[in-house]
Amino acid sequence: MSIAHGIRLLGVLGAGQMGTGIALVSALRAKVPVLIHDRSQDQISKGFSLIDKLLAKDVSKGRLQQSEADEARSRLRVVDSVDAMRDVDMVIEAVTENLDLKRTLFRGFAEKLRPDAILATNTSSISITKIAAAVIPDGKTAASEEGKASSGRVVGLHFFNPVPVMKLVELISAVQTSKDTLDRARAFAEACGKEVATSQDVPGFVSNALLMPFINEAIICLEKGVATRDDIDKTFRLGMNHPMGPLQLADFIGLDTCLSIQQTLYNGTSDSKYRPSVLLERMVDAEWLGRKSGKGFYEYKDE
Numbered sequence: 539m540s541i542a543h544g545i546r547l548l549g550v551l552g553a554g555q556m557g558t559g560i561a562l563v564s565a566l567r568a569k570v571p572v573l574i575h576d577r578s579q580d581q582i583s584k585g586f587s588l589i590d591k592l593l594a595k596d597v598s599k600g601r602l603q604q605s606e607a608d609e610a611r612s613r614l615r616v617v618d619s620v621d622a623m624r625d626v627d628m629v630i631e632a633v634t635e636n637l638d639l640k641r642t643l644f645r646g647f648a649e650k651l652r653p654d655a656i657l658a659t660n661t662s663s664i665s666i667t668k669i670a671a672a673v674i675p676d677g678k679t680a681a682s683e684e685g686k687a688s689s690g691r692v693v694g695l696h697f698f699n700p701v702p703v704m705k706l707v708e709l710i711s712a713v714q715t716s717k718d719t720l721d722r723a724r725a726f727a728e729a730c731g732k733e734v735a736t737s738q739d740v741p742g743f744v745s746n747a748l749l750m751p752f753i754n755e756a757i758i759c760l761e762k763g764v765a766t767r768d769d770i771d772k773t774f775r776l777g778m779n780h781p782m783g784p785l786q787l788a789d790f791i792g793l794d795t796c797l798s799i800q801q802t803l804y805n806g807t808s809d810s811k812y813r814p815s816v817l818l819e820r821m822v823d824a825e826w827l828g829r830k831s832g833k834g835f836y837e838y839k840d841e
């Protein structure tokens with residue numbers, strides 16, 4: 539028998555590519571009303587125009603009835619603060635990768651949201667255990683019943699870009715995460731139409747601990763002149779049937795994001811195999827960040 543996720547109202551913090559995608563699959567597939575908050579109105583506008591475009595495409599391709607698209611759209615509502623999320627059963631945070639920022643946000647969630655709300659993060663490499671340690675109520679210890687109950691609600695739900703297309707969600711348990719939180723978070727991801735793979739809370743989890751050294755090695759190959767950009771990518775597209783070569787994928791993810799994950803891996807393990815390449819660092823210094831900045835390993839004229 540499948541476990542009920544019990545999410546009747548969801549909050550999504552951050553309306554970037556990931557937050558927008560998570561909000562869309564939650565409203566469309568899990569059919570859950572979603573409250574979205576982002577400090578940037580520009581980000582909200584961009585996110586909603588992408589959602590409208592994707593829903594319209596699904597209708598035009600006959601994969602969705604217009605009424606289903608309208609219903610999904612009506613489940614999405616922008617709110618102007620986290621305070622307006624006080625009744626949510628789960629919040630999914632999808633903001634910038636910064637531990638201090640996430641700890642502050644999660645502390646706010648613990649104070650403002652219902653005591654039984656699940657507090658999920660879409661982080662791609664930051665320790666869920668460190669985030670969970672931030673939600674212990676003032677005056678209580680981590681070992682107290684209140685401390686355990688509060689941090690037991692924190693979990694990693696790592697979606698992949700583009701969220702509406704990629705079939706996986708990585709489920710990461712902090713040391714403190716309760717079984718109930720894990721079961722419900724898994725059930726929610728499945729209701730969004732995703733397959734779930736679980737990982738321990740290690741730097742990069744399974745996905746980025748494997749992907750980032752691969753991308754980094756491709757950049758080192760380019761740096762050393764082992765092969766050209768196009769031949770490196772062609773090798774993986776045609777030789778291994780990857781949808782994108784590693785340099786294309788790095789541009790797609792964002793070179794600053796790749797560097798930040800690689801730094802988390804390197805700092806978190808002290809293992810030299812994770813040391814970011816000098817070329818990647820220089821490209822980020824130059825603000826060549828991949829698709830989002832119009833230049834990375836490739837040029838993007840119309841994006």
Ligand code: 3HC
Binds near residue numbers: 662702791
């Ligand atoms: N949002 C939603 N849908 C999108 C999209 C987006 N940003 N970009 C593309 N799509 C959809 C298209 O609309 C199209 O849908 P359709 O079949 O219904 O018409 C479908 O994806 C295929 O798109 P295209 O035909 O334009 O292009 P491709 O066939 O080249 O596919 C791709 C594009 C799906 C991005 C494919 O190249 C791919 O799978 N690339 C690898 C992506 C990947 O590895 N993602 C994971 C990155 S790692 C990560 O996210 C973790 C983080 O922690 C770093």
